[in-house]
Amino acid sequence: MVGQRIIRVAVNGYGVIGKRVAQAVAVQKDMAVAGVADVAQDWRVRAALSRGYALYGATEEHAVAMGAAGLDVSGTLDDLLEAADIVVDCTPKHLASKNIETYRRLGIRFIVHGGEKHQSTGHSFVAEANYASAVGRDCTRVVSCNTTSIIRTLSALKRHGLLDRARGTLLRRATDPWESHQGGIMNTVVPEPEIPSHQGPDAQSVDPDLDVVTMAVKVPETLAHLHYWSVQLTREASKDEVLDAFRTSSRIVFLRNSDGLSAINSVKELMADLGRPHDSLYEVALWEDMLKVQGNELFYAYMVDNQAIVVPETIDAIRALTGAEPDAETSIRDTNDSLGIGSLGL
Amino acid sequence: MVGQRIIRVAVNGYGVIGKRVAQAVAVQKDMAVAGVADVAQDWRVRAALSRGYALYGATEEHAVAMGAAGLDVSGTLDDLLEAADIVVDCTPKHLASKNIETYRRLGIRFIVHGGEKHQSTGHSFVAEANYASAVGRDCTRVVSCNTTSIIRTLSALKRHGLLDRARGTLLRRATDPWESHQGGIMNTVVPEPEIPSHQGPDAQSVDPDLDVVTMAVKVPETLAHLHYWSVQLTREASKDEVLDAFRTSSRIVFLRNSDGLSAINSVKELMADLGRPHDSLYEVALWEDMLKVQGNELFYAYMVDNQAIVVPETIDAIRALTGAEPDAETSIRDTNDSLGIGSLGL
Numbered sequence: 001m002v003g004q005r006i007i008r009v010a011v012n013g014y015g016v017i018g019k020r021v022a023q024a025v026a027v028q029k030d031m032a033v034a035g036v037a038d039v040a041q042d043w044r045v046r047a048a049l050s051r052g053y054a055l056y057g058a059t060e061e062h063a064v065a066m067g068a069a070g071l072d073v074s075g076t077l078d079d080l081l082e083a084a085d086i087v088v089d090c091t092p093k094h095l096a097s098k099n100i101e102t103y104r105r106l107g108i109r110f111i112v113h114g115g116e117k118h119q120s121t122g123h124s125f126v127a128e129a130n131y132a133s134a135v136g137r138d139c140t141r142v143v144s145c146n147t148t149s150i151i152r153t154l155s156a157l158k159r160h161g162l163l164d165r166a167r168g169t170l171l172r173r174a175t176d177p178w179e180s181h182q183g184g185i186m187n188t189v190v191p192e193p194e195i196p197s198h199q200g201p202d203a204q205s206v207d208p209d210l211d212v213v214t215m216a217v218k219v220p221e222t223l224a225h226l227h228y229w230s231v232q233l234t235r236e237a238s239k240d241e242v243l244d245a246f247r248t249s250s251r252i253v254f255l256r257n258s259d260g261l262s263a264i265n266s267v268k269e270l271m272a273d274l275g276r277p278h279d280s281l282y283e284v285a286l287w288e289d290m291l292k293v294q295g296n297e298l299f300y301a302y303m304v305d306n307q308a309i310v311v312p313e314t315i316d317a318i319r320a321l322t323g324a325e326p327d328a329e330t331s332i333r334d335t336n337d338s339l340g341i342g343s344l345g346l
Numbered sequence: 347m348v349g350q351r352i353i354r355v356a357v358n359g360y361g362v363i364g365k366r367v368a369q370a371v372a373v374q375k376d377m378a379v380a381g382v383a384d385v386a387q388d389w390r391v392r393a394a395l396s397r398g399y400a401l402y403g404a405t406e407e408h409a410v411a412m413g414a415a416g417l418d419v420s421g422t423l424d425d426l427l428e429a430a431d432i433v434v435d436c437t438p439k440h441l442a443s444k445n446i447e448t449y450r451r452l453g454i455r456f457i458v459h460g461g462e463k464h465q466s467t468g469h470s471f472v473a474e475a476n477y478a479s480a481v482g483r484d485c486t487r488v489v490s491c492n493t494t495s496i497i498r499t500l501s502a503l504k505r506h507g508l509l510d511r512a513r514g515t516l517l518r519r520a521t522d523p524w525e526s527h528q529g530g531i532m533n534t535v536v537p538e539p540e541i542p543s544h545q546g547p548d549a550q551s552v553d554p555d556l557d558v559v560t561m562a563v564k565v566p567e568t569l570a571h572l573h574y575w576s577v578q579l580t581r582e583a584s585k586d587e588v589l590d591a592f593r594t595s596s597r598i599v600f601l602r603n604s605d606g607l608s609a610i611n612s613v614k615e616l617m618a619d620l621g622r623p624h625d626s627l628y629e630v631a632l633w634e635d636m637l638k639v640q641g642n643e644l645f646y647a648y649m650v651d652n653q654a655i656v657v658p659e660t661i662d663a664i665r666a667l668t669g670a671e672p673d674a675e676t677s678i679r680d681t682n683d684s685l686g687i688g689s690l691g692l
């Protein structure tokens with residue numbers, strides 16, 4: 001770490017991403033959770049208090065309502081931002097655009113997530129691909145779960161000079177587990193009406209040179225996304241070469257059916273058994289034994305824990321924006337070590 | 347129709363395919379159900395009797411057990427085969443290989459389905475692709491649901507000189523609706539451990555020239571399969587050209603999200619509303635508005651009713667093997683007309 005100062009991180013929105021970001025911030029040696037802001041007054045924010053995070057209302061009204069509900073409120077979002085070096089916006093899709101006005105007004109660095117457009121920050125972030133270009137910036141966007149996985153895997157192939165073009169089919173979990181009682185899908189699959197789906201162009205916001213096309217479909221499960229890829233390589237390659245290329249990413253791990261990991265539910269259970277908070281799979285989990293090379297074509301499948309995969313990226317983005325760590329490799333290594341990334345104990 | 351003689355069709359196995367084949371045979375002007383053979387003694391075969399089909403035991407033991415269960419048994423499979431011109435084997439996967447010995451011993455023409463290997467008959471059948479080569483043969487194999495859909499769609503592109511190579515991701519329904527209480531999958535997706543999956547090579551058993559690779563994954567629903575395809579065309583083409591190519595198959599129908607058909611469950615409901623037996627979707631149902639052409643690449647998705655799609659193929663195979671109709675187009679038209687194929691009333 002460069003410097004000894006602790007980065008004070010505000011988390012705005014304590015949902016599926018916010019709670020994981022807060023937990024990950026809390027275990028970094030160079031960071032502390034300045035507090036979390038939210039609009040809820042129920043079990044969701046009580047859990048934040050029980051973790052010891054200072055709780056703030058998103059607005060004055062929310063702060064008053066929280067107080068009326070018996071919650072220990074420390075103030076409003078504005079108060080929180082005064083006490084922080086950087087804010088991570090984890091509010092629902094498209095809400096961040098309004099918050100950005102506040103962040104800019106108060107002159108605080110900020111990170112938004114993949115639900116927002118690239119234009120909202122002018123920079124889209126995946127640590128292994130473009131950490132350096134985020135260093136010292138005012139803001140960045142940590143891209144969505146699917147896009148993060150695409151950049152991690154395709155960048156790895158590209159670094160090895162193997163990537164010509166990639167075509168993917170994305171099976172998307174229908175909703176998040178905690179709210180699946182409020183509406184999901186059952187016994188059907190729902191194609192996303194647009195081909196190509198948005199993830200391909202979104203990946204190009206991080207690396208404009210990628211030749212990538214995606215199609216997506218919602219499936220009736222809540223655990224994770226599953227991607228299937230057909231990749232045109234620049235030349236014939238061996239399976240070992242391809243695996244070596246993927247190994248250049250510390251955030252891709254290999255699974256094998258022979259280890260009994262034959263479906264996404266087994267992998268989630270393993271994450272729980274490893275003691276990871278919220279059973280988080282931070283890595284792209286790629287089935288090594290399914291991966292197939294045929295001449296200059298490559299086929300593979302991997303799993304994406306949509307609630308977890310962007311968390312380490314967010315931690316790295318905090319270090320990059322604040323300039324606390326100018327070196328990508330150092331930040332990535334520190335983040336990985338703190339979250340147990342890269343080892344499934346297999 | 348050539349000749350006036352009614353083809354007497356035995357159906358061996360009254361399961362999800364057998365019951366649909368029997369129903370489809372019953373509505374052909376040139377065919378009659380000679381009877382159905384099975385091993386069950388419960389509601390499944392009572393339903394066959396209630397439809398007016400003569401019921402036979404697969405073996406003497408089964409016939410006796412059926413009689414003891416109060417069922418009106420007409421004899422054994424051997425008796426049924428004596429009374430038939432051709433037998434359609436609809437028994438579970440891999441059972442047909444033993445039955446084939448019986449069929450050959452009795453010198454009766456026979457059709458097996460996609461659970462069996464190409465070698466079991468030396469001929470694999472999809473009406474639009476190779477009806478002529480089946481005419482007068484002793485036997486053929488009507489390929490599986492997925493393979494049938496692949497041949498229908500890729501043959502259509504090939505006829506238009508558009509097909510270079512095709513790469514597909516297949517979302518497979520986890521089990522059949524009638525037995526989903528006996529074991530399925532819930533809230534997960536299960537990759538098939540082998541890439542490429544078997545459907546690509548299987549399609550080559552019908553057309554060895556196809557350059558096709560498939561990957562497959564089981565999803566927690568029972569309604570239908572859903573295929574996503576990335577196709578390399580031989581040249582740049584317009585969307586209209588591609589649609590025209592698909593229109594050369596009378597067994598591909600177009601769906602549109604704008605018609606409210608945005609998921610496979612809606613399409614199944616429409617089949618019920620059309621009054622089709624068992625809500626059968628005999629066609630490949632391809633989303634016209636999702637289909638996308640980018641330069642010389644084509645992307646699309648379609649739905650496959652795994653229980654129904656092979657039924658019209660089986661009817662055509664009966665006409666081909668018996669030589670009752672030497673002309674593919676005539677047989678296909680007669681089959682389509684009898685089953686309402688090609689019109690969704692949209």
